[in-house]
Amino acid sequence: MYALKPYRFPLILLASIFAGGAVGFFAGEKAEVLKPLGDIYLNLMFMVVVPLVFFSIAAAVSNTANMNRFGKIIGSMFGVFILTGIISSLLMLFAVKAFLSVDASPITIEKPDQVENINIADQFVQAFTTSDFVDLLSREHMLALIVFAVLLGLSATLIGEAGKPFVKVLQSGSQVFMKMVTLVMYVAPIGLFAYFASLVGVFGPDLLGTYAKAVAVYYPVALLYFFVGFTLYAFLAGGKEGIVRFWKNILTPAVTALGTGSSVASVPVNLEAAKQTGVPKDVRETVIPIGATVHMDGSCLAAILKISFAFTLFDMDFSGIDTFVKAVVVAILCGVVIAGLPSGGAVGEMLILTMFGLPIEALPVMAALGMIVDPPATMVNVTGDNVSSMLVSRIVEGKGWLKKQIDTKRIAS
Template sequence: MTQNKKLGLTARIVIGMVAGILVGFFFKWLLAGQEERILHFLSLEIPLKAFFVNGLLHIGGEIFIASLKMLVVPLVFVSLVCGTCSLSDTSSLGRLGGKTIGLYLITTAMAISLAIFAALLFSPGEGVQMQSDANFSLAEAPPLSQVFINIFPSNPIESMAKGNMLQIIVFAVLFGLAMAMSGKAGERLTLVFNDLSEVIMRLVTLLMNLAPYGVFFLMAKLFTTLGFETIASLAKYFAVVLTVLILHGLLSYGVILKLLTGLNPLMFFRKMRDAALFGFSTSSSNATMPVTMEAVTKKLGVKNSIASFTVPLGATINMDGTAIMQGVATVFIAQVFGVDLTLADYLMVILTATLASVGTAGVPGVGLIMLAMVLQQVGLPVEGIALIIGVDRLLDMTRTAVNVTGDAMVSCIVAKSEKEFDPDVFNDPAAGTKDETIDFQHLR
């Protein structure tokens, strides 16, 4: 217990991640070519894969993910209501939304442009001769008109039950505006929501202390089942996507943050370590949202009135990491099938992927759906997606970390421009860390 208190959350998560990877490699080696290997222990015959991999590791990881997702809907609704009703000028909401959406679309366009340039430079698909019988099905993306209709909930309770983020955001904003206009009744209700927000953030802190164990289970399960043979056959594609993700996540975001706010990018990345690790481990911006929200408000100094809007919206429509995958994958598939794309085709890819990041936000399997839309737009065979599915899981972890970092970066820029930013918190290395470890003995 004493030793754990000396370690920060980031160090504990890294230890859990490394331990999980090593355990995953161990099970992969142990089960190599023996799917039904039996462990004889205390006169018991225990099937290794069924009991450990698909049993203990799977259950531990799924419970951790479910615990994080449990917080998403109440966190988004309560924090967004608090943020909206606390706006000193409710008419500024349109300006706030315009800035946020505009920045998310600009960074997405930058991401896919960088990806296409890198793919053309390194040609990951040249000389690749691959055949794949992989079967996959994609949900059909709704038309643009239906997208706008679906943003507005007919039943907000159903929207919350289904986790439809765009509808929850709209209802929370309208509810917060109504509270701000309701005089004494609104003020009383504001106190209640502020207390709820504090309780939910305390619950986030509680779950963050369990993160190293959840990360261990997730990594162990993943690296037991990960097919490295596929990664080897797609090494060049994998390397290009990974390099562009890292460049965009560090260089592009760092330069944009410095140019538009003057803030220190190194301090920003230092304070985003935990959220990025969560994103990498969970592969879900939504599941990571509670951790992102805490990092943005408590460590980066963004006021809740801004973060409660920019972070949920970013987790829904900000898909820079996915756009990078689409850019490289489009060039890769074109090269594999011997199709020459023109400059107009590449511009169409950039435009389609950028707009699709909003249009397909609430659709399951959004990354593959967006890629299918892009491929169809420039006449490439959608079947080419089957070539890259094998390595997409590991890349998905990295691009989620990039998306989460982008959400925080845009939050800082918007908050700075709206004068809802505390530079003292941002520049304080210890800000937001005092509640990192909970004394569980005290809770008894």
């Protein structure tokens, strides 16, 4: 029983999700009556995540005396993000070529009444900046908030002695909001039960019907990447001890992501998990909040699936090195860059249409497919951020980083 103690809360969350799924399966659309309880939990998490991300990143940057180290963290982070995105894309590319077959036009396809033209340049401007300070106080502008927090932390550091009282405020704020997350998590089992009951009750027929073949490819591949891929990453980051500590702490954020379908809502518990694993404070408080916005291995998997599904559905030939390379590049853009833009999902789908010359009728098909694979995709996204923080720690601090963190924690206690 002692061995199961670290997993007690994740197991409770998993039991809540399965129980909610069972209720949704048998109750059908009637289960939607439970949705407000799930929304309350989600809203509580969204309520705390904006100030938490702000204080965490600003405190991490302001507490970094060595700017060369901070630059190394950022450079290593984006290198890891792109590399893991490529690996996940290639994995799904192999899977869809080996296992996915869709009958021509198995569903009723309707052309959207109106498709809004999306200007990528304008989207980037809106993603990284806002025209007013108050607009930063919204999860819809997380990248802009992160940019502001980084600039604020740098400013507090660069003014030297005069900035130290403000740095203490930032550090205190980070701790206060982490404690608030602990309080909110007490209602997580009820919230996840209600949310998943509603999700399965409403979308269950789609999972078993039209998109069954695509789901039958995505879910196993996502689970394979989750268990095998992330275990390998954890080993590369910290050896056998890295694997043990990773799996000891990752289940709570993974289950939270699976239940909520939100990378941003999972940031607080993911930060705590990385802390317990031993990831240095400045690394975890930089990599995980930024990763929740711009690093989506699960979305890379989904992008390849969407492309292949649409090609097959419209009886187009999805083959050839040029097509495969283009698919991987688009998947990386969707999972590492566009994911952080406002309406990132829609921008990604429009990019797929444009790059491959797909008919506009493919848009609602891809949107529906994205909605159906969203729970495991988000779980992979969030877990990928966590293990990426371990890989960045390995690059920044060297081979013995985990042992050093464990020894430091042992001495402090």
